[in-house]
Amino acid sequence: xxxxxxxxxxxxxxxxxxxxxxxxxxxxxxxxxxxxxxxxxxxxxxxxxxxxxxxxxxxxxxxxxxxxxxxxxxxxxxxxxxxxxxxxxxxxxxxxxxxxxxxxxxxxxxxxxxxxxxxxxxxxxxxxxxxxxxxxxxxxxxxxxxxxxxxxx
Numbered sequence: 001x002x003x004x005x006x007x008x009x010x011x012x013x014x015x016x017x018x019x020x021x022x023x024x025x026x027x028x029x030x031x032x033x034x035x036x037x038x039x040x041x042x043x044x045x046x047x048x049x050x051x052x053x054x055x056x057x058x059x060x061x062x063x064x065x066x067x068x069x070x071x072x073x074x075x076x077x078x079x080x081x082x083x084x085x086x087x088x089x090x091x092x093x094x095x096x097x098x099x100x101x102x103x104x105x106x107x108x109x110x111x112x113x114x115x116x117x118x119x120x121x122x123x124x125x126x127x128x129x130x131x132x133x134x135x136x137x138x139x140x141x142x143x144x145x146x147x148x149x150x151x152x153x
Contacts, residue, residue: 001027014060018053025049039115059144 004027007020025048032041122130 001031015057018056018060021056022049022053025053040118055141 001024004020004023008017008024011017011020025044029041029044029049032038032044
């Protein structure tokens with residue numbers, strides 16, 4: 001999974017990066033299977049590896065990216081990217097520790113992969129985040145349509 005994640009970033013070809021992203025999504029589904037969350041694994045493969053990746057490939061094909069037009073990576077940008085990843089990693093680990101201490105044993109048992117618990121969490125506790133993600137996907141699709149639209153003049 002880590003190798004395919006590095007492949008997403010390291011590849012200069014956007015289609016190869018998208019294929020590495022599919023491999024990473026399937027690897028995440030494998031981790032869900034190992035945790036016993038079979039529903040989440042199936043949804044991961046069907047929704048992300050299926051529908052979202054088809055949308056990404058469609059966007060890549062519409063934008064008609066050319067290799068000579070791609071920007072080169074600067075050392076300062078690479079350093080900034082690594083620092084940003086480190087910052088997000090520290091923040092994520094602190095958030096996981098805070099959430100782990102706040103959950104009771106019963107909540108931990110329910111949150112392992114039960115469909116009912118997942119539905120209650122998604123549509124009760126995180127309904128605003130769920131709606132915001134849907135809005136972001138809609139905005140990104142409208143942006144791609146505008147970017148790919150040819151001048152009719």
